[in-house]
Amino acid sequence: MLDHLRFRDDEPVSAPAVTVDAFLDQTNAAAVRIEPGDDARSLLPFLEQLSLVEVNFPGFGDGRGYSSARILREAGYTGELRAVGDVLVDQLSHMRRCGFDSFLPEKPFDPEDAQAALDRWPEVYQATGDGRTPIWARRHPASERG
Amino acid sequence: MKILTGNDLKSGAVVWWTGQDWSIHVEDAVDVGDQADTILAREEAARRVNASYAIDAEPDGERRVRPAHIKDRIRAHGPTVRPDLTLKPADPDAGNWVI
Amino acid sequence: MYRYDQYDQAMVDTRVAEFRDQTRRRLEGKLTEDQFKPLRLQNGLYLQLHAYMLRVAVPYGTLNAAQMHVLADIADKYDRGYGHFTTRQNIQYNWIKLEDAPDILADLASVEMHAIQTSGNCIRNISSDQFAGAAADELIDPRPYAELLRQWSSFHPEFLTLPRKFKICVIASETDRAAMKLHDIGIRIVKNEAGEIGAAFYVGGGMGRTPMIAPLIRDFVPLDQLITYSEACLRVYNRYGRRDNKYKARIKILVHELGKDEYARQVEEEFAHLLTQGIEPPIAELERIMEHFADPAFDTAASDDLDLSDPAFALWVERNSVAHKQPGYVIANISLKPVGGIPGDASAAQIHLMADLAKDYSFDELRVTHAQNIVLPHVRKADLFTLWQKLEAAGLGAANLDTIEDIIACPGLDYCSLANARSIPVAQKIAQRFADNGRTGELGELKLKISGCINACGHHHAGHIGILGVDKKGLENYQLLLGGCEGDDTSLGKITGPGFTEDGIVDAVEKATDVYLAQREEDERFLDTYRRIGMEKFKEAIYA
Numbered sequence: 011m012l013d014h015l016r017f018r019d020d021e022p023v024s025a026p027a028v029t030v031d032a033f034l035d036q037t038n039a040a041a042v043r044i045e046p047g048d049d050a051r052s053l054l055p056f057l058e059q060l061s062l063v064e065v066n067f068p069g070f071g072d073g074r075g076y077s078s079a080r081i082l083r084e085a086g087y088t089g090e091l092r093a094v095g096d097v098l099v100d101q102l103s104h105m106r107r108c109g110f111d112s113f114l115p116e117k118p119f120d121p122e123d124a125q126a127a128l129d130r131w132p133e134v135y136q137a138t139g140d141g142r143t144p145i146w147a148r149r150h151p152a153s154e155r156g
Numbered sequence: 157m158k159i160l161t162g163n164d165l166k167s168g169a170v171v172w173w174t175g176q177d178w179s180i181h182v183e184d185a186v187d188v189g190d191q192a193d194t195i196l197a198r199e200e201a202a203r204r205v206n207a208s209y210a211i212d213a214e215p216d217g218e219r220r221v222r223p224a225h226i227k228d229r230i231r232a233h234g235p236t237v238r239p240d241l242t243l244k245p246a247d248p249d250a251g252n253w254v255i
Numbered sequence: 256m257y258r259y260d261q262y263d264q265a266m267v268d269t270r271v272a273e274f275r276d277q278t279r280r281r282l283e284g285k286l287t288e289d290q291f292k293p294l295r296l297q298n299g300l301y302l303q304l305h306a307y308m309l310r311v312a313v314p315y316g317t318l319n320a321a322q323m324h325v326l327a328d329i330a331d332k333y334d335r336g337y338g339h340f341t342t343r344q345n346i347q348y349n350w351i352k353l354e355d356a357p358d359i360l361a362d363l364a365s366v367e368m369h370a371i372q373t374s375g376n377c378i379r380n381i382s383s384d385q386f387a388g389a390a391a392d393e394l395i396d397p398r399p400y401a402e403l404l405r406q407w408s409s410f411h412p413e414f415l416t417l418p419r420k421f422k423i424c425v426i427a428s429e430t431d432r433a434a435m436k437l438h439d440i441g442i443r444i445v446k447n448e449a450g451e452i453g454a455a456f457y458v459g460g461g462m463g464r465t466p467m468i469a470p471l472i473r474d475f476v477p478l479d480q481l482i483t484y485s486e487a488c489l490r491v492y493n494r495y496g497r498r499d500n501k502y503k504a505r506i507k508i509l510v511h512e513l514g515k516d517e518y519a520r521q522v523e524e525e526f527a528h529l530l531t532q533g534i535e536p537p538i539a540e541l542e543r544i545m546e547h548f549a550d551p552a553f554d555t556a557a558s559d560d561l562d563l564s565d566p567a568f569a570l571w572v573e574r575n576s577v578a579h580k581q582p583g584y585v586i587a588n589i590s591l592k593p594v595g596g597i598p599g600d601a602s603a604a605q606i607h608l609m610a611d612l613a614k615d616y617s618f619d620e621l622r623v624t625h626a627q628n629i630v631l632p633h634v635r636k637a638d639l640f641t642l643w644q645k646l647e648a649a650g651l652g653a654a655n656l657d658t659i660e661d662i663i664a665c666p667g668l669d670y671c672s673l674a675n676a677r678s679i680p681v682a683q684k685i686a687q688r689f690a691d692n693g694r695t696g697e698l699g700e701l702k703l704k705i706s707g708c709i710n711a712c713g714h715h716h717a718g719h720i721g722i723l724g725v726d727k728k729g730l731e732n733y734q735l736l737l738g739g740c741e742g743d744d745t746s747l748g749k750i751t752g753p754g755f756t757e758d759g760i761v762d763a764v765e766k767a768t769d770v771y772l773a774q775r776e777e778d779e780r781f782l783d784t785y786r787r788i789g790m791e792k793f794k795e796a797i798y799a
Binding site: 163165166167168169170200203206207224225226227230231234235236237238241 | 281282284288302304305306307335350351352353354597668669670672674677679680683729731
């Protein structure tokens with residue numbers, strides 16, 4: 011069973027992730043953990059120094075972490091973006107699309123189920139900044155667009 | 157009496173705990189006393205029932221079990237507005253006990 | 256209407272494979288019910304009162320004959336021979352088995368249909384005007400915009416775990432036939448002073464426990480920013496919508512608690528940011544979709560004459576047909592409210608017939624309305640009599656559109672585990688009362704809506720007469736509301752006073768209509784008289 015999934019080549023950060031409040035107080039940490047009620051934009055002035063942002067999902071039904079992830083990626087964050095907590099196989103592809111590149115689920119994944127979930131969608135309807143070409147761009151390749 | 161009900165996981169059919177297994181006939185339901193939580197936890201974990209819960213009921217003449225709330229009586233019998241889709245379509249009086 | 260290309264087809268096919276796999280894992284015990292529930296809900300599968308219930312999406316209420324035939328086949332093969340058309344333009348089946356659900360979704364995918372996101376905390380089926388593309392008063396067909404939004408909202412990875420469900424409606428006429436302002440987002444396509452077409456956004460409407468009319472949040476969003484602005488609206492909701500209380504989790508609560516100006520400001524901020532992210536499809540994509548909604552090949556020589564010498568036919572024409580933008584054509588409404596029937600239900604045979612009629616008489620197109628009826632949008636007047644005879648023969652000829660017999664009723668406690676009371680028997684008794692006393696015609700336009708519980712799926716807040724089923728000490732009881740309206744002059748019904756038994760509510764409704772008949776002036780509808788004279792006289796009569 012997989013209790014950790016990571017899609018990065020670099021070395022993982024070993025420093026513990028501090029809370030957003032603690033981070034904003036001391037601002038020399040390299041790793042921070044966002045809770046659902048935290049404002050991801052409070053981290054924007056400090057993205058350069060962050061190597062790891064953990065986004066906590068205390069319950070899989072609270073979807074605020076997906077917006078937090080996209081906000082960080084849209085702001086140019088290139089460090090590790092890790093989903094932790096009640097992270098389930100059936101959310102993996104959605105989380106990848108929102109910019110998560112590592113996962114630390116409370117309940118380990120079945121590796122086959124996880125791989126199937128990640129490989130599931132050959133096409134996507136929306137542009138989410140994950141680099142995948144949305145269907146509307148396939149229909150209207152850039153060279154033909156005005 | 158306290159009886160147990162739920163839905164069959166695969167078919168969705170409304171079912172009632174008989175003491176040994178789950179029946180679609182509410183007449184087969186037994187009083188579980190204070191064993192509800194134990195039985196439900198075991199049956200759900202084994203996937204022999206889904207979305208199960210305990211309800212109050214009374215014996216109602218001829219050993220028929222009458223759930224206390226109209227919602228569960230409708231679950232037991234079928235929609236009051238389509239007698240042909242109920243558990244006992246051939247019996248015109250079968251729905252009288254529901255309301 | 257829209258036809259899938261290879262990409263759309265790939266998406267529904269993939270979804271079927273995904274759900275088949277998820278179902279297998281549930282049956283094998285690899286997924287708990289708590290983990291599986293949101294997955295099956297987002298494929299339209301509820302565990303309901305009698306069995307699993309499947310809600311199939313009918314995008315903006317439009318479908319063709321081939322699709323209708325499959326819906327009928329599903330009713331016969333997997334269910335009990337009928338389907339229920341809903342107040343969100345969808346169709347529901349009440350007796351589905353989980354083990355059959357993946358095969359049903361595969362059958363639907365074969366005709367470009369699905370049950371994607373028809374339930375769950377996500378963006379639901381996008382509704383629209385049932386007369387789109389046929390009505391004389393629309394600025395433009397709203398459905399291409401609804402289709403653009405449908406694709407944007409399907410499997411949107413950021414918005415699949417919203418605080419609660421999210422319902423969007425798109426219209427493009429001054430007259431609101433789709434209760435647009437009672438949606439989480441209501442969009443009206445408009446023209447600005449420069450003659451440009453864009454979208455007015457109303458955000459924060461809804462019914463349920465706390466009905467609210469959506470305020471205008473932005474009066475003009477250019478068409479080439481429609482998706483970006485919608486995304487901004489949703490992101491603010493996903494981030495700040497309440498998650499502490501299920502009954503306060505809709506966007507209407509957020510807009511109400513922030514105030515519309517503050518909500519609008521937060522959306523503007525997010526919108527300005529998202530405009531830099533390149534998430535908007537090019538206008539060419541909207542244009543591509545619009546090509547699917549071009550006018551059918553109308554017979555420009557079609558005669559505008561109609562022989563109304565048959566009085567039953569004449570009555571049906573008067574009540575059920577609506578003026579079409581094209582001379583020689585009408586919009587024909589099929590009432591699924593025969594007196595004594597179940598509102599919104601149709602048998603497999605009836606569904607097959609309506610499919611054939613659409614193919615033969617309406618350019619292969621039908622609509623589902625939020626009033627639980629069916630529309631054949633483009634019928635030549637020359638074909639209308641034959642069409643009507645076939646409808647009559649199949650029990651589909653009820654000439655009662657928008658009358659007191661045309662009742663909107665949720666399935667209620669006969670079918671729904673959320674309900675407090677049965678709604679269908681009440682609807683049947685009321686329709687029978689007015690069929691018996693012969694006053695249906697005299698009462699004219701009277702929209703009566705019944706909900707079996709506070710979730711308001713019957714839209715009772717928006718009924719000229721509304722009925723709400725409640726649980727009063729374990730017994731079914733019914734509250735009466737007057738003066739609701741879903742159109743441009745949207746208003747929410749007001750409760751008359753203490754509730755009634757099932758027979759009592761039928762009497763109360765009749766007494767309310769007696770007051771109207773005694774008090775009305777000129778051409779007033781029930782709603783107009785109520786608005787003019789107020790509640791008092793109605794209360795006196797009802798509680799005398």
